Amino acid sequence: MDMSKYRDMFLFETREHLLSMGDLLVALEKNPADEERLDALFRHAHSIKGMAGAMGYQRTAELGHHLEDYLHGFRSSGSLPREAFDRLLAGVDLLEQLVEDIAAERPEREVAAYLSGIAAVPEEAAVPASGRMWPGFPVARSKSSRSGANCASRRCGCAPVCWIS
Amino acid sequence: MALRVLIVDDALFMRNMLKEIFLKENCQVVGEAVNGAEAVELYRQLRPDLVTLDIVMPVKSGIEALQEIRREDPSARVIICSAMGQESLILQAVKAGAQDFIVKPFKEDKVLEVIRRLVSQT
Numbered sequence: 001m002d003m004s005k006y007r008d009m010f011l012f013e014t015r016e017h018l019l020s021m022g023d024l025l026v027a028l029e030k031n032p033a034d035e036e037r038l039d040a041l042f043r044h045a046h047s048i049k050g051m052a053g054a055m056g057y058q059r060t061a062e063l064g065h066h067l068e069d070y071l072h073g074f075r076s077s078g079s080l081p082r083e084a085f086d087r088l089l090a091g092v093d094l095l096e097q098l099v100e101d102i103a104a105e106r107p108e109r110e111v112a113a114y115l116s117g118i119a120a121v122p123e124e125a126a127v128p129a130s131g132r133m134w135p136g137f138p139v140a141r142s143k144s145s146r147s148g149a150n151c152a153s154r155r156c157g158c159a160p161v162c163w164i165s
Numbered sequence: 166m167a168l169r170v171l172i173v174d175d176a177l178f179m180r181n182m183l184k185e186i187f188l189k190e191n192c193q194v195v196g197e198a199v200n201g202a203e204a205v206e207l208y209r210q211l212r213p214d215l216v217t218l219d220i221v222m223p224v225k226s227g228i229e230a231l232q233e234i235r236r237e238d239p240s241a242r243v244i245i246c247s248a249m250g251q252e253s254l255i256l257q258a259v260k261a262g263a264q265d266f267i268v269k270p271f272k273e274d275k276v277l278e279v280i281r282r283l284v285s286q287t
Contacts (some may be wrong), residue, residue: 001185001273009178046221050248051178053270
């Protein structure tokens with residue numbers, strides 16, 4: 001099957017899922033025990049995994065699968081712990097960057113560091129003294145990132161986005 | 166006569182892929198549903214020969230939809246389309262009456278194999 005004709009549809013639907021995930025994370029931060037939203041967040045990650053897998057976007061599928069598994073663990077407890085938010089926001093940001101890689105027809109960026117848990121390092125620790133973020137570091141937030149924009153109001157005290165220009 | 170199919174998946178992308186495969190096999194896609202509740206409703210209206218059913222969907226899951234469809238029509242033929250890593254859900258669906266399953270990401274020939282197997286059983 002010629003999958004290239006599904007690329008635009010994949011990009012459109014995946015971006016929609018990512019927007020919804022961002023909104024759900026904001027809402028869940030206010031009410032972490034909202035099981036309906038937690039289920040919805042899980043379903044979005046699941047959909048991204050499935051679509052990326054079908055398209056052969058291995059790293060996007062892998063990250064979607066990871067987030068799905070990560071969220072599944074919290075569905076049984078019915079609540080998202082505060083410490084999970086940073087990891088999920090970084091995961092959604094990384095998915096956004098992967099989608100932009102695909103849209104630009106670049107190879108998908110590396111996700112191994114995120115998957116191995118490096119992204120769970122507090123963000124300030126990831127920013128070198130120069131104030132410049134290492135390119136591709138998994139906690140980096142895209143300029144257009146909704147979750148990044150939300151960080152200003154978040155109690156986690158995320159550092160402002162630093163970019164190597 | 167062409168096999169009349171109802172495709173159920175919350176992703177347009179997946180529905181279109183399946184539709185392309187079914188059309189190649191000269192099946193008639195009579196309806197598409199985006200969640201389990203719509204699936205049950207469309208099944209009632211259309212009485213298709215075959216349903217492909219995703220499991221993880223909003224509003225009503227594929228398993229719940231399958232149970233309702235089979236309650237209304239014990240002869241309903243349903244193929245589950247589910248992602249890798251959801252073997253327990255697939256097992257649950259088979260117990261609930263699903264005839265066969267396709268694991269996502271699927272390959273066209275795998276889908277055709279399942280359709281042909283099901284058609285040959287009728």
